[in-house]
Amino acid sequence: MDDQLKHMTGQVAKGTMTRREFVGRAAALGVTAAVANSMLANHAQAAAHEAPIRGGTLKIGSSGGESTNTLDPALTASEVPLNNLRHLYESLVEVDPNGEIENRMAESYEASADAKTWAFKIRKGIQFHNGKEMTPEDVLKTMQRHSDENSQSGALGIMRGIENMKVDGDNFIVELGVGNADLPYLLADYHLMIQPDGGMDNPGAGIGTGPYTLEVDEPGVRHGFKRNENYWDADNRGHTDYNEVLVLNDATARTAALQSGQVNMINRVDPKVAALLDRAPNLTVKSVAGRGHYVFIAHVDTAPFDNNDLRLALKYAINREEMVDKILRGYGTIGNDMPINASYPLFDESIPQREHSIEKAKEHYAASGHDGSPIILRVADGAFPGAVDAASLFQESAKAAGIPLEIKREPNDGYWSEVWNKQPFCASYWGGRPVQDQMYSTAYLSTADWNDTRWKRPEFDEMLLSARAELDEAKRKETYSKMGQMIRDEGGLILPMFNDFVDGVANNVGGWVEDPNAELSNNKAGIKCWVKDA
Amino acid sequence: MHPIVKLIAQRLALGLLLLFAASILIFVGTSILPGDVAQSILGQSATPEALANLRRELGMNDPAMTRYFAWLGGVLQGDLGTALTNGRDIAESLGGRLKNTLFLAFWAAAISVPLAIFLGLLAVRYKDRWPDKLISAVTLTTISIPEFMIGYVLIYWVAIKWRLFPSVAIINDSMSLGAKLNAIAIPVMVLTLVVLAHMMRMTRAAILNVMQSAYIETAELKGLGMLKIIRKHAFPNAIAPIVNVVMLNLAYLVVGVVVVEVVFAYPGMGQYLVDHVSKRDVPVVQACGLIFAAVYIGLNLVADIVSILANPRLRHPK
Secondary structure, three states: OHHHHHHHHHHHHHOOOOHHHHHHHHHHOOOOHHHHHHHHHHHHHHHHOOOOOOOOEEEEEEOOOOOOOOOOHHHOOOHHHHHHHHHHOOEOEEEOOOOOEEEOOEEEEEEOOOOOEEEEEEOOOOEOOOOOEOOHHHHHHHHHHHHOOOOOOOOHHHHOOEEEEEEEOOEEEEEEOOOOOOHHHHHOOOOOEOOHHHHOOOOOOOOOOOOEEEEEEEOOOEEEEEEOOOOOOOOOOOOOOEEEEEEOOOHHHHHHHHHOOOOOEEOOOOHHHHHHHHOOOOEEEEEEEEEEEEEEEEOOOOOOOOOHHHHHHHHHHOOHHHHHHHOOOOOEEEOOOOOOOOOOOOOOOOOOOOOOOHHHHHHHHHHHOOOOOOEEEEEOHHHOOOHHHHHHHHHHHHHHOOOOEEEEEOOOOOHHHHHOOOOOEEEEEEOOOOOHHHHHHHHOOOOOOOOOOOOOOHHHHHHHHHHHHOOOHHHHHHHHHHHHHHHHHHOOEEEEEEEEEEEEEEOOEEOOOOOOOOHHHHHOHHHHOEEOOO | OOHHHHHHHHHHHHHHHHHHHHHHHHHHHHHOOOOOHHHHHHOOOOOHHHHHHHHHHOOOOOOHHHHHHHHHHHHHOOOOOEOOOOOOEHHHHHHHHHHHHHHHHHHHHHHHHHHHHHHHHHHHHOOOOHHHHHHHHHHHHHHHOOHHHHHHHHHHHHHHHOOOOOOOOOOOOOOOHHHHHHHOHHHHHHHHHHHHHHHHHHHHHHHHHHHOOHHHHHHHHOOOOHHHHHHHHHHHHHHHHHHHHHHHHHHHHHHOOHHHHHHHOOOOHHHHHHHHHHOOOHHHHHHHHHHHHHHHHHHHHHHHHHHHHHOHHHHOOO
């Protein structure tokens, strides 16, 4: 069986077998999907270490770039700036494709027994692009900038749990108010890129320790990077001489650029065309199951959604398989009304899957005693790709159960400020987080700013905090399982599907690593891949 | 003062007044947009503290009147301010984008205007015969198809199948003129197809109108060839409406091509404006709006003046 599996992983790497087929056949050999996936990831890692080719130019066509972008890591929120960050800067630690912590600017780290005090030993002999030596002070300043009350950093929420930070010799010390076994995952956040003097003077200068230096910065058009010849980890990153990130927001423009060979890779292949595009001779469509999910969210404290029977009726009325088939075209998996899936560490596989059931939906709808007035679901095209179609499918299947769902189209413009987290029932998406604690703290803790379902349960908060400081993995897993089921059965979250990351990669690209953390190999494809015909 | 100089001065003053009115509209329009710049910059993952801090820093707590006059004062001194979102100098980044937009518009116009007028003359010459019908049918088809669709069709054939020209039209200053023209070849084709019909039909209609006049009949009776009649007698008298429609299309080429820019990832003004509208970067939106308004007003001014100069009756008002 081992040989067979090994042969099959090879086939996937060569592109003669898709990942989906592999998981299917591996299951036939008695291997669970999670194991099969990690085997693939390991194989992909091994493939990535097969003799990189130095030189050449790699071009990335990416959506999510605007002329308003800056190189300040604190303000980074979309894909093109994220790609830029990965070229120019590095963080203390990163989350690797297997969900483990990979040391970058930190050489090693250790925690006290109660997970309250953490010491990160900072690597020596690393230079910023301006020739200055990277020191623990720079790390401290960076973290201070992002945790400053006046900060505009997207990582401010993450930094809140930190009570004190200091430098001790070669170490950067973090002291927490409440123990957190997942701190390194939090510090792997992409906003927390180490900058000289913490980026206090000029945060958008593009000076970091990353494998590439800034050559061209035309926001909304293109960004060019030259290899950093002083890079400390040149064996593993920074193989090409020059990288270019082209902003191609239009999906058709992206696929056309890939097909005509003007770029080597693109992100966000439209699921509608992915299967067709995959047939083109010179490229491969890569999809990887991630933690991102598309959701319909109801405020559990607002009528009529304050009635759990009504929420359950809606949860049973949604047809998950149909959504994955028609909205994601198979590039995704069905959800279970909790924000956690098998891509997370400590996921409990035994939680039963909620099935589409018109009878149960009718039953709960009757029990809710709803007066039959239309239930308004707000949706915009930009809520997630295919959101309006998904809402229509939801409306139809709800109608079959006698639930009067009414769709209200909202403009994309202003959706995130006026509708999401404000209106009681709307469509939205989440990108997922590397660990369960972070996902729950971001959106399900009573005090969380983005508690977009108004989920406020003291017992839930307590479980979250106890799991956070718990170092016994079995106990932790059990608590997370309970929390997941609580949201699944009582929460305002209707989660029909987890979306895959779908990228298009030309066949002349080597070193592609399947990474469930984000698209384009966690946006590190540019720094980890090489061009074969360089 | 000569009546023409007076007329032009009047028109210019009127244009400026219009521009001032437009600046108020732009300012009011940008103020009533839902959402705010801080939320848009920080995105879905913004915390309330970060939002409040950014809002304060951006001066969004000042009253609207104060902000309007501060802005207008700056504009009059040539200072468009800095972008709220990335802190760049607006005049500088806008200048580059405007140059690109004008570059694309220039080449599209350089090809489409003579072509449209020539086809219009040809259609008149062969009125109601097959060349006329063919020209009308083809140009009306291309104007009826949405421009992004024409773009996609041309990309499929010209860029992917035949590999003649690139589908991504990103240009920059370090490229030679030849390389730039190569990059914008497909967008220029698209724009030409889009604006051709309007100008061609107007040329045809205007000249046909003139062709029914008595003096054309006289020219015919005197034995002049058809093309010569059109060129020497009909065209000069039809110039006013043609210039009008040409100017309208030129204005479109400058301010209305955002869809084409998106399809070809062309770094022009349209995309720049849309990006900043969606981020509520008000100073940039205002600057773009003002430039677009100026282009529209300016080109229409030219059209007006040209039609006055071309028409003796208007040139010598009683």
